Amino acid sequence: MIITIARLCGCGALHVGENLAKHYGIPFYTRQTLMQLARDKGMLTEMDDFFEERPVNELLVAISSELSDARTGTTEKPLKILLDLIGTKDCIIIGRCGNYIFRNRTDLISVFLKGDLGTRIENIQKEKNLSLTDAREFVEDADDCRVRYHKFYTGLSWGNASDYDICLDSCRLGTEQTAEMIERYIDITGSKKASHL
Template identity: 60%
Template sequence: MIITIARQCGCGALEVGKLLAARYNIPFYTRKNLMRMAEDNGVLREMHDFFEERPVDELMYAISAFENEEGNDETNHHAMRILADLIGKRDCVIIGRCGNYIFKNRADLVSVFLKGNFEERVRAMAHHDDMSLAEAEEFVRETDDSRVRYHKYYTGLTWGNADDYDICFDSLRLGTEKTARLIERYIKDIGLEE
C-alpha cells in the first residue's frame, strides 16, 4: 500500500504521515529523504528541479503549459518516472511530490489531501516555526502558491481538486491523531488493510 499526502501549508501533514508510517510499519518519505534516495541512486542531478519547492519560473510554466497541450510533456514526466522507479512497488507514505499523480495506477494507492482554515494554518506555522504572525502569513501564502504552480507544472492538474484524491478533509479541525485514524478507517473500509 502506498499512502500519498498532499497538503496546504500548516495542516500537520508530516505528523499525520509519521503516525501512519508507524501504524503500518512502512517507510515515510519526505522531500529530504527522497532527495537522499535519489542521490544514493545517482539520479539526483536529473531530479534537482523536481525536488525544489520554490515557485516555478513563469516563463517555464507557460512553455510547459503549451507543451502539455501539444502532448509533449517529456521533460516534466522524466523526474516523476525516476521517482516511481525509485519507489517501485514498496509500501510507504509519501508527503507531496505529486504522489497522487505519479502513483495513480497503483491499485493499492490511498491519496489524501489535507486542508484547513487559513488563519488557523498561519497560527500553527507561527507556533511551530517560532515566527511572527505576519511572517507566518507570508510563508503560508507563498508556500501554497508555490505548490499550486508546482503541481500544475508537473501534472497539468489543479492542486487540491477533490476529484484527484481519494479523500480530502480539514485536518486542523480533527487534529493529527484523529486525522490519522480517519485515514486508517478509510484504508480498512476499502479492504487494503491486511
C-alpha cells in the same frame, strides 16, 4: 499499499504521516528522505528542481503545457525517476505529486489535507517561531508555490477533490484523529487487504 499526502501549508502532514508509518510499519518519505534516496542512487542532480519545489516561471508553464516535447523533457523525467525509485514498495509519501505519479497503482490511497487559513498560520508561527506577519507570508507563499509546482509537473489543478480518495480538515481533527480517519478509510475500503493480493 502506498499512501500519498498532499497538503495546504500548516496542516500537520508530517505528524499525520509519522502516525500512519508507525501504525502500518512502513517507510515514510518526506522531501529530505526522498532526496537522500535519489542521492544514494546517483539521481539527485536530475531531480533538483523537483525536490526543491522551486517556483515555476508562469511563461514556462504555458509553453510546456502547449509543447508536448518540452513538457516530456522538462516535467516527466523526474516523475518517472521517483516512480522507479519507489517501485511497488509499501510506503507513505508527503507531497511530490504523489497522487499523480502513483495513480496507476491499485493500492494507492491519496489524501489531501486542508484547514482554516488562520489556524494554519498559527501552526506555522509556533512551529517556526515566526511573527504573525512572517508566518502568514510563509503559508501564502508555500501554498502558491505548491499550486504552480503541481500544475507544472502534472497539468492538473492542485487540491481538486476528484484527484484524491479523501480530503480531511486536519486543523479541526488534529493530527492523530486525521491519521485515525485515514486508517478507518483504509479498513472500510479493504485497501490494505487488496494491496497484498
